[in-house]
Amino acid sequence: MGFLSRLFDGMLNTKKSFSxxxxxxxxxxxxxxxxxxxxxxxLLSSDIxxxxxxxxxxxxxxxxxxxxxxxxDQCKNALKNVMTNILNNVEPQKLVFPCVIMVVGVNGVGKxxxxxxxxxxxxxxxxxxxxxxxxxxxxxxxxxxxxxxKRAKVKIVSSTEGADPASVxxxxxxxxxxxxxxxxxxxxxxxxxxKVNLMEELKKINRVVEREFPEADYHKMIVIDGTTGQNATSxxxxxxxxxxxxxxxxxxxxxxxxxxxxxxxxEEFEIPIRYIGVGESADDLLDFKAKDFVDSIFE
Amino acid sequence: xxxxxxxxxxxxxxxxxxxxxxxxxxxxxxxAMREIRVALLEADVNFLVAKDFIKNVSEKAVGERVLESLTxxxxxxxxxxxxxxxxxxxxxAKLEVAPNPPTIILMCGLQGAGKTTMCSKLGFMLKxxxxxxxxxxxxxxxxxxxEQLKIGAKNAGVDFFEKGTINPVKxxxxxxxxxxxxxxxxxxxxxxxxxxxSQELMDELVKIKEAVKPTEIxxxxxxxxxxxxxxxxxxxxxxxxxxxxxxxxxxxDTRGGAALSIKAVTGKPxxxxxxxxxxxxxxxxxxxxxxxxxxxMGDVLTLIEKAQEAVDxxxxxxxxxxxxKNQFTFDDFLLQFEQISKMGNIADLLAMVPGMAGKFNPKDxxxxxxxxxxxIIYSMTKKERANPEIINGSRRKRIAAGSGRTxxxxxxxxxxxxxxxxxxxxxxxxxxxxxxxRKF
Numbered sequence: 109m110g111f112l113s114r115l116f117d118g119m120l121n122t123k124k125s126f127s128x129x130x131x132x133x134x135x136x137x138x139x140x141x142x143x144x145x146x147x148x149x150x151l152l153s154s155d156i157x158x159x160x161x162x163x164x165x166x167x168x169x170x171x172x173x174x175x176x177x178x179x180x181d182q183c184k185n186a187l188k189n190v191m192t193n194i195l196n197n198v199e200p201q202k203l204v205f206p207c208v209i210m211v212v213g214v215n216g217v218g219k220x221x222x223x224x225x226x227x228x229x230x231x232x233x234x235x236x237x238x239x240x241x242x243x244x245x246x247x248x249x250x251x252x253x254x255x256x257x258k259r260a261k262v263k264i265v266s267s268t269e270g271a272d273p274a275s276v277x278x279x280x281x282x283x284x285x286x287x288x289x290x291x292x293x294x295x296x297x298x299x300x301x302x303k304v305n306l307m308e309e310l311k312k313i314n315r316v317v318e319r320e321f322p323e324a325d326y327h328k329m330i331v332i333d334g335t336t337g338q339n340a341t342s343x344x345x346x347x348x349x350x351x352x353x354x355x356x357x358x359x360x361x362x363x364x365x366x367x368x369x370x371x372x373x374x375e376e377f378e379i380p381i382r383y384i385g386v387g388e389s390a391d392d393l394l395d396f397k398a399k400d401f402v403d404s405i406f407e
Numbered sequence: 408x409x410x411x412x413x414x415x416x417x418x419x420x421x422x423x424x425x426x427x428x429x430x431x432x433x434x435x436x437x438x439a440m441r442e443i444r445v446a447l448l449e450a451d452v453n454f455l456v457a458k459d460f461i462k463n464v465s466e467k468a469v470g471e472r473v474l475e476s477l478t479x480x481x482x483x484x485x486x487x488x489x490x491x492x493x494x495x496x497x498x499x500a501k502l503e504v505a506p507n508p509p510t511i512i513l514m515c516g517l518q519g520a521g522k523t524t525m526c527s528k529l530g531f532m533l534k535x536x537x538x539x540x541x542x543x544x545x546x547x548x549x550x551x552x553x554e555q556l557k558i559g560a561k562n563a564g565v566d567f568f569e570k571g572t573i574n575p576v577k578x579x580x581x582x583x584x585x586x587x588x589x590x591x592x593x594x595x596x597x598x599x600x601x602x603x604x605s606q607e608l609m610d611e612l613v614k615i616k617e618a619v620k621p622t623e624i625x626x627x628x629x630x631x632x633x634x635x636x637x638x639x640x641x642x643x644x645x646x647x648x649x650x651x652x653x654x655x656x657x658x659x660d661t662r663g664g665a666a667l668s669i670k671a672v673t674g675k676p677x678x679x680x681x682x683x684x685x686x687x688x689x690x691x692x693x694x695x696x697x698x699x700x701x702x703x704m705g706d707v708l709t710l711i712e713k714a715q716e717a718v719d720x721x722x723x724x725x726x727x728x729x730x731x732k733n734q735f736t737f738d739d740f741l742l743q744f745e746q747i748s749k750m751g752n753i754a755d756l757l758a759m760v761p762g763m764a765g766k767f768n769p770k771d772x773x774x775x776x777x778x779x780x781x782x783i784i785y786s787m788t789k790k791e792r793a794n795p796e797i798i799n800g801s802r803r804k805r806i807a808a809g810s811g812r813t814x815x816x817x818x819x820x821x822x823x824x825x826x827x828x829x830x831x832x833x834x835x836x837x838x839x840x841x842x843x844x845r846k847f
Contacts, residue, residue, distance in 0.1 A: 149454055155633040158448045215656060216519025216629060224550075245684075247558035248551040255550030269558075300659040305775060333519060337451030337633020339661040360518065363602045365635040 139172060139183060147187075154366030157338050160375055164190055188402055194371055195398035200355060200380035205235065205290040207325035208281070208317055209355075212310060212347055215298030217333040218359040218385065220249065223295050224256025226383075228390035231260050235290035240280030241266035242273040242313065245297040253295050260390075263287065273297065274312045281320040292324070301346035314351045329355035329382060332369075340369040344377055353377075359385035362392070370401070436468050443487070450662030453637040456494075456671045464490050494667055495694035500651060500676035505622040508592040509541070511583065513619070515612055515647065516627035517639060518600030521655035523552060525627055525681055526597045527559030528689040533593050540565045541591035543582040545615065546599040547572035556597050562686050566591055575599075576614045583619050596621070603642035616647055624649045625678065628665060630657045636665035637672050644673045654692065655681035670694075735828045737792035741784045743827075744777050779812060780820050786810035795824065 144165060151161040164187070171177065171186045209226065211219045223239055230237045239257050241264060243249035250266040257264035265280040277294055284292035296313065299306035317326060330347050332340050347353055356379050361367050370381060381396040440461050447457040467486045504510050512529065514522045523546070530540045542560040544567070546552035553569050560567035568585055570578045579596055586594045598615065601608035616624065626649045628636060643649055652669055657680045666677060677692040784792065786809035791798050798806070798821065807814045 152448055152454045153634050158445045214631070214659065216521055218519055246555070248555035251551035251554050252549070300656065302660045333629070335517065335629070335633060335635040336631050337664065338449050339451070339631040339659065342660050363635070364604060364638050365633070369633070
């Protein structure tokens with residue numbers, strides 16, 4: 109079983125409704141206004157957003173004209189290409205070790221769970237992992253990460269609730285360096301991107317990492333809930349403004365949500381999409397691949 | 408609260424065009440509706456709900472009444488507003504109370520929607536209302552979920568019940584007997600987050616429902632949810648026949664179209680909103696107010712209600728008297744700061760003032776500055792606070808040293824104080840007085 113089959117399995121639900129709608133859109137043979145209207149609704153209902161949907165359709169229409177496309181079948185392939193081209197820009201580079209991955213995002217997107225899976229993933233690859241519980245705000249957040257760290261059998265650095273997260277990160281980096289860790293993963297408290305004070309706190313944490321471990325391959329990864337709508341853009345925008353994001357991970361794509369906002373994010377920010385979460389186990393955190401992502405939507 | 412801010416701005420923009428043009432043609436209404444549709448979609452209103460909405464509003468707007476009216480823009484706003492209200496339900500729905508206690512509230516929803524946090528907030532709110540709630544930990548799957556609820560219960564000052572990670576149906580049943588024995592009149596059951604398509608986990612919820620027969624089954628929904636909100640709400644409602652919805656994370660900048668969609672597809676009322684990280688950050692959902700927020704009219708009613716809760720009326724009367732006599736002092740200034748902090752986030756409050764939405768950047772409102780200001784005022788003598796004009800250079804130096812701040816910060820405070828004094832003086836004669844002077 110390869111990457112694709114797992115992606116398809118996990119995204120079966122996402123895929124089903126999306127491709128069912130697409131099939132409906134593609135059953136006619138005429139490339140008329142009705143066809144494009146139908147297509148527009150399909151794209152909109154997948155959270156691609158009004159702006160990106162419009163752009164995709166404009167590009168598609170140009171392609172259709174340029175290549176003298178006549179049938180809905182050819183048009184489907186052209187649409188696939190348009191979407192893949194947008195996402196090709198955001199395929200990530202490989203990580204370089206040692207690396208630090210700081211995980212940020214709004215509340216409840218699955219940061220801690222993602223870190224648990226990452227720890228297992230890199231541990232399995234034979235890398236030495238240290239996780240840092242810098243969410244000192246939410247009740248029992250450190251306990252939750254502790255359970256994951258135990259499962260993955262990796263070292264965890266934590267402090268008490270209410271402690272200064274920047275100082276926990278400082279300890280975490282020192283501990284990671286002294287153990288020659290390959291991967292240091294930092295869990296931060298969920299914060300709404302429009303809260304000025306909390307974003308300032310994040311900047312402070314960021315400065316500590318930059319100062320204490322400048323030689324590491326430093327990734328600032330935002331985790332976005334796959335059921336999010338157009339607010340994803342605002343989240344990326346404001347987190348990016350605060351700490352210059354380097355990676356995006358999208359979770360919870362094993363439901364029926366389509367995660368279409370990924371396309372508008374790719375167009376607007378060109379920040380690489382590192383992983384997509386399609387299930388409960390560590391194996392369900394997949395490397396993002398543009399073609400596979402689009403294929404899994406259409407197959 | 409930046410709630411629906413951008414949608415409101417967008418509609419405002421559309422309608423300012425309408426208002427300027429005087430009488431409308433059908434074509435122009437069609438144009439406006441196209442923009443409303445885009446605005447609704449960008450606000451994450453489900454596309455079918457948006458389609459319906461546009462159809463209804465167009466039918467009403469393209470009538471003679473609008474075309475012949477003198478201020479067509481106002482009429483369209485009125486129609487859109489009415490449609491939004493009717494879409495979200497026309498009044499605020501309260502929590503049901505069981506005829507024979509305990510009242511049982513079952514919380515359910517997707518992972519990360521904010522159920523556990525909302526349980527503590529509900530517990531805190533009910534306790535304030537004189538109830539004796541029991542929080543029950545039935546999330547046996549997520550690591551440390553039980554611990555999180557336990558801490559939440561402690562923060563809320565309410566009772567807590569857990570049985571480790573045994574079958575949640577059993578935990579819920581035992582919790583209800585325990586509540587009866589201990590005299591808890593309300594039981595709030597926290598359950599694990601689950602996908603609406605997970606057969607096994609949805610069945611578990613159905614079993615809990617059958618076992619304890621909840622008075623309320625509240626679906627917790629993240630207000631940032633996109634088109635998916637409709638699928639989630641429909642499926643939970645089909646399986647559990649939910650009694651209401653709780654919207655969380657409304658203190659973000661989401662346009663919150665989910666609120667519009669969920670009510671439309673389930674017919675179930677939205678009962679509460681989570682509006683911050685503090686345990687008291689919960690408020691009832693008012694569809695009419697939400698609609699006026701959508702239209703960028705601000706949420707005057709919520710603002711006034713909040714202000715009335717936090718402000719001591721007698722103190723305010725005294726302040727008004729002194730303002731009239733131009734005797735505004737640092738003690739008054741301090742009092743203002745304290746009342747503002749009691750009301751919550753300043754940026755949230757400003758966003759609720761009509762005309763303010765979109766006119767200021769929430770980032771400009773720096774709350775940490777208030778802390779600095781307070782510490783400086785605390786370092787002043789009583790005499791200095793009452794007679795600000797005596798604060799000369801050497802006094803400034805002493806105040807700076809006493810509060811551990813720089814002289815620049817002290818100067819900046821004094822400047823702000825003078826500006827506020829001037830503002831309050833002007834406001835007392837003008838429009839703001841109606842909003843702030845009297846109500847606050």
